[in-house]
Amino acid sequence: MSLLTLLFIFLLSSPPLISSTIPPPTAYEALESYGFPPGLLPVGVTGYTLDEQTGNFEVYIGQTCKYTVQGYNLKYESTISGVISQNKLTKLKGISVKVLFVWLSIVEVSRDGNELYLSVGILSAAFDITGFVESPQCGCGFDCNDVGSVEIKEDGLRSVW
Numbered sequence: 113m114s115l116l117t118l119l120f121i122f123l124l125s126s127p128p129l130i131s132s133t134i135p136p137p138t139a140y141e142a143l144e145s146y147g148f149p150p151g152l153l154p155v156g157v158t159g160y161t162l163d164e165q166t167g168n169f170e171v172y173i174g175q176t177c178k179y180t181v182q183g184y185n186l187k188y189e190s191t192i193s194g195v196i197s198q199n200k201l202t203k204l205k206g207i208s209v210k211v212l213f214v215w216l217s218i219v220e221v222s223r224d225g226n227e228l229y230l231s232v233g234i235l236s237a238a239f240d241i242t243g244f245v246e247s248p249q250c251g252c253g254f255d256c257n258d259v260g261s262v263e264i265k266e267d268g269l270r271s272v273w
Contacts, residue, residue, distance in 0.1 A: 139171050140247065147199040147223050151244035154179065154188060167195040177250035182243065185210035188250075199223040 139160040140150035153171060160171045170193045177188040192206035201221040208215040209232065220231040226241045249256050 142169075143196075146196050148201070148221070149228075149241055149244040151247045152201075152221065152228075153192075153247055155247045155249045162196070167197050169194060169196050173250075175250070179248050179250055179253035181248055181253045187215065 137145065139153060139157045142160065142162055143150055143152060154173065154177050156173055156177070158172045158174045160169060162169045170191055173188055173190050173192070175190050177190075179186060187208045187210070189206035192204070194204040195202045199222060202219075204219050204221065205217070207218045209218055209230075210216075211232070216232040218230050218232055220229075220236075222229045222231075223241070227238045228241055228244060229236050229238050246254070248254055
């Protein structure tokens with residue numbers, strides 16, 4: 113065998129010097145892989161951890177997040193945790209809904225077909241999955257028209273609302 117042939121065989125059998133790395137899925141994509149729509153999480157997730165063996169997870173938002181959707185006041189703590197499996201989130205911590213004057217923790221979310229069931233313990237409510245296709249924004253939910261907009265006035269001053 114010639115030196116050139118040996119070099120060619122070596123190059124073909126060696127791992128590439130430049131490896132293509134596939135970025136890990138986002139928290140929204142990870143939710144979808146377990147059968148949930150991305151809109152269960154608000155816009156602005158900064159990271160997450162997931163133990164695929166146990167299903168234990170933590171999602172990081174960076175700040176407490178509140179908004180109102182369909183008449184429900186929701187609050188997400190800066191860290192949300194729980195256990196995820198196909199079509200089921202259990203042992204949730206960090207998500208609350210205001211019922212009358214009391215904040216109640218949402219402890220479980222399950223999916224059955226096109227329905228999502230959100231449970232606060234002995235009480236649960238069913239919602240059509242289409243209401244969770246988009247992620248709401250902290251502070252304004254889905255009613256974010258002009259939130260954070262900057263207007264340049266004729267006098268050159270800026271107004272932020």
